[in-house]
Amino acid sequence: MGRVSEARDQFPKDIGCDRAGQNATEDVNVQMLPRELIRRTGSNNPKKVAYVCGDREANWGQMDARSDRIAAVLLSMGCRVGDAAAIIAPECIEVYEHFFACMKAGAIRVGINRRFTPTEMIHVLRDSNARYLFVHASCTDQIEIIRDVLDELDIGVIGFGGAHNFASDLDTLTDAVASVPDMPLLSSENPLFYSYTSGTTGVPKGAVLTHGAVTVTILHALAEFGFVRDDRFFLPTGNAWVAVVLAFLGLGNGMTHIIADGDYDRGTFFDTVKEKSVTAFLLAPTMLKWALEDNKATPFDLSSVRLIVYGSSPASPHLIRSVHETFGKDMINVYALTETTWGGVSFLSPEDHRRGLSTKPKLLSSVGRVASHFEISIRSEDGQPVAVGEPGEVWLRGPTVMAEYLNLPEQTQEVQSEGWLRTNDIGSLDEEGYLYLLDRQKFLIISGGVNVYPASVEEVIVKHPGVADICVVGLPHPEWGEAVVAVVHRADSHPELSHTELIEFCRDKLNRPSVPKHIVFTQEDFPLTTNFKVRKNDVRNLLMSRPQDIPWDLEG
Incomplete structure (x- = not known):
């Protein structure tokens, strides 16, 4: 982890920065890049609040200036266009300062889910070929577990957001920035971030998303949502997945984002x-x-x-x-x-x-x-x-x-x-x-040769007043190939809701293959992803591990 520790002594002492000239040259006849939106929003709305996180606030002028300095830190450490700069953190303003710095320096932003296992974290760091890892102080223990791997991969670690034991501290590095250097030339086709999603191989897979794609997303989303400069948008999402883009739509109109102080x-x-x-x-x-x-x-x-x-x-x-x-x-x-x-x-x-x-x-x-x-x-x-x-x-x-x-x-x-x-x-x-x-x-159930869509079945069953929540999956069946099974949370108002009552409720509303062959009542919470989707594969696997709960042979 030596790459960062000497960075403070590598800053150019008197580098001039003709930011306006550099951007004007770069953006002629090409799509506007997100970093130009940062500059213009910071200039046009310098005192307008950009982010509110608990008791902390930052305006757009501060976001522009702070991300300049973090970009300067990256460049001083030898960061080149296309190098990956990962971050692991709860929701906080620094997440967006770091993202904006990557937009400016041409680094590829990689968000790491704090709930990933050490194996998943290591996979993301290897797969992205990360050269830098920004670590919020609250995530120190998770990173200590994989410190040997970080040393092996020669990943520079920068701590921030409180007391930590890493050799490099973000505030110390940015305080040492004497001036902001020119930023490298970029195009709309350059990758801006990798967003990791669940993979069929059992490890997360990274979608490569570009600067140009982010600009289009920002401008079209603002139009579709009808957001204006005076809106205050609260997005309680995890910053490691793609919806992080929604937390900087204000780059297109200067509005304010309210973000969770840590977690939803x-x-x-x-x-x-x-x-x-x-x-x-x-x-x-x-x-x-x-x-x-x-x-x-x-x-x-x-x-x-x-x-x-x-x-x-x-x-x-x-x-x-x-x-x-x-x-x-x-x-x-x-x-x-x-x-x-x-x-x-x-x-x-x-x-x-x-x-x-x-x-x-x-x-x-x-x-x-x-x-x-x-x-x-x-x-x-x-x-x-x-x-x-x-x-x-x-x-x-x-x-x-x-x-x-x-x-x-x-x-x-x-x-x-x-x-x-x-x-x-x-x-x-x-x-x-x-x-x-x-x-x-991937959730399609084929029962007796008929396609059954679980969401359509759920839409019907949840209308019963006795159903508080539901998850429908398909399980192996000796006669039909697969059969529909509904896992149900009873509403407090219907503690006696029965299997028979719910099946009868479905009979005149669903075709025969779609009517559940079995109902499993449970008080256990459904397993959720970080963006609050039910993990249907986990529900299915749990049922498969409890064959005594299913009235037929799951082996078919």
């Missing part, structure tokens, strides 16, 4: 909404269910809020209606993927919600119409377009689609075809262009 906290989230005068917030459907439950005890003060954004996993029409009836706010549903640089693919607008709640209830099952920076095609298994209304795999093409999966040419080839991204999502388009997602292809 169900018990304090709506206190923060009130105290920080939040105008819009985003929650996953699971978190919206929690909000409805918690609001019953003490109603929330949402007087400052004008918009509720939700996404990342399916939301039932029943949940949408409940949220609207309870909170009475405009709502937007968004469909996005890691492989599209978040880059909201489709949006169900507030007006769409109003139509769905009144004259066209089917719309509440839709994820909206596709944004103008994407082309969409619904394709059959052999890659041919299907008719309007027919189900198939969602294919996408547009400027925010990832460059590739890092170091995985075969998996990249599986999902990319002549400029199209194969999403692995099953969906259909109606005559008005609304997109309906049926499920992830």
